[in-house]
Amino acid sequence: MQRLNLSQRVTLFTTLGLAVIWLAAILLMSSVLWSEEEEMFDQQLAETAHVLLPLLSLVETADAAGLRAPQPSFDIDEALIYRLIGRDGQVVQQVDMGGRMSLPDLPDLSDAGFSTSSDYRIYATQFNAAGHALQLAAPMAERREAFREGMLGFLLPMLALLPLTWLLVGWIARRALAPMRELRAEISTRDGSRLDAIDASDWPEDLVRIAGTLNGFMARLTQALEAERAFATNAAHELRTPVAIALAQVQQLRMEITAPDQIGRIEALERALQRMRRLVARLLQLARADAGVGFSTKEQDIAALTRLVLADVVPRSAADRIKLALSDAPVLARIDPDAYAIVLGNLVENALQHGPSTEGIIVTVGPGPVLEVGNGGPVVRNLDSLPRRFSRRDGDGFGLGLHICEQIVQQAGGRLELLSPLPGRSQGFMVKVHLQGTAPASIA
Numbered sequence: 001m002q003r004l005n006l007s008q009r010v011t012l013f014t015t016l017g018l019a020v021i022w023l024a025a026i027l028l029m030s031s032v033l034w035s036e037e038e039e040m041f042d043q044q045l046a047e048t049a050h051v052l053l054p055l056l057s058l059v060e061t062a063d064a065a066g067l068r069a070p071q072p073s074f075d076i077d078e079a080l081i082y083r084l085i086g087r088d089g090q091v092v093q094q095v096d097m098g099g100r101m102s103l104p105d106l107p108d109l110s111d112a113g114f115s116t117s118s119d120y121r122i123y124a125t126q127f128n129a130a131g132h133a134l135q136l137a138a139p140m141a142e143r144r145e146a147f148r149e150g151m152l153g154f155l156l157p158m159l160a161l162l163p164l165t166w167l168l169v170g171w172i173a174r175r176a177l178a179p180m181r182e183l184r185a186e187i188s189t190r191d192g193s194r195l196d197a198i199d200a201s202d203w204p205e206d207l208v209r210i211a212g213t214l215n216g217f218m219a220r221l222t223q224a225l226e227a228e229r230a231f232a233t234n235a236a237h238e239l240r241t242p243v244a245i246a247l248a249q250v251q252q253l254r255m256e257i258t259a260p261d262q263i264g265r266i267e268a269l270e271r272a273l274q275r276m277r278r279l280v281a282r283l284l285q286l287a288r289a290d291a292g293v294g295f296s297t298k299e300q301d302i303a304a305l306t307r308l309v310l311a312d313v314v315p316r317s318a319a320d321r322i323k324l325a326l327s328d329a330p331v332l333a334r335i336d337p338d339a340y341a342i343v344l345g346n347l348v349e350n351a352l353q354h355g356p357s358t359e360g361i362i363v364t365v366g367p368g369p370v371l372e373v374g375n376g377g378p379v380v381r382n383l384d385s386l387p388r389r390f391s392r393r394d395g396d397g398f399g400l401g402l403h404i405c406e407q408i409v410q411q412a413g414g415r416l417e418l419l420s421p422l423p424g425r426s427q428g429f430m431v432k433v434h435l436q437g438t439a440p441a442s443i444a
Helices: 006-057 140-176 178-188 205-256 260-290 302-313 316-321 337-354 401-411
Strands: 081-086 091-094 113-116 120-124 132-139 322-326 361-365 370-375 415-419 429-434
Touching (some): 006 113, 120 140, 260 401, 302 322, 302 361, 401 429
Antiparallel strands (some): 113 120, 120 132, 370 429
């Protein structure tokens, strides 16, 4: 299940809290509404009874047959029911209920007032001067219906408040927590090549403290990284000259020695020095990549740069293996020229090292700001792990080439894409470098 972010949690819990308050308000409102409606209906029932009593007392009650005169039919579930009672307890006059309703007896004056049956609310008056008392009954169904309609009229707008509350609280939470998202965005832009302080002057006090703690941490981390980079750079610079001197001496010595057993040892020593020379070069490139040399505000024609770089990095013995495909128009991309040379040099050297010597190296530039370097060989697995530092496929590589390329390309705002096998083939390996820039102009 996907976790809720902070603004969603604030929205959820605030809405739930308001819903609890809303429910308590509904319960309180229903209690108050029922009590007030009961009081109002009871008052109306009593007033009606006191109005009807003197009118009914005027009716002549001497003729019993007249008292039982036919009455119009009506629905007793919705009508008031009454009966007029004499002091002797006899019913003087009443509504014909057909035996469906039985009102309680009123033997004396103490029974005056309100009483309730299962279906009716009944009010009994005291005896008047004519010796009559009146029992008036109102159906409870009418009261319940009035209560339901009143509650429905109250609940409908209240129910509409819940989604409106959710939307309003969500909007408020997102607005209130916007500095949190800004802080997260600022942190996400920091990496080994960018550890400048976060400006939190316009944020709430709590976030200012968090940003201050992060700034202190990044300052300490910057010092540690700078010390590491300075050590690697200085060590590489210090090693480059003695390694070059030693390699030159070994090559000179190899030309002078003729004994077969010594030649083999000299060649092994030369290979070791060549490997050390490449390692020193990689360490210098890594230090430059960590320093953030990839970004450039100016666009460079990487098609022209490709020709210059290949002429410099490809040995003469391998020149015939390079199959170059360049766009006819300039291919413009925002990347530092030296940084592009490092990227292309590493990719071509890797292709020459890992690709079969019998197959060519395909270098394609354009038509968009894209560089492709492909070589033959078996399919490569676990492509995602290759750009990691010191991650090696095979051979005597150092596991730094693709890592350096990815760092520089990301600094230039691009991305590295690894493919294996080659598109349209069953084998091979390709690196596609997607850069930011301007598409090539059309050829007139």
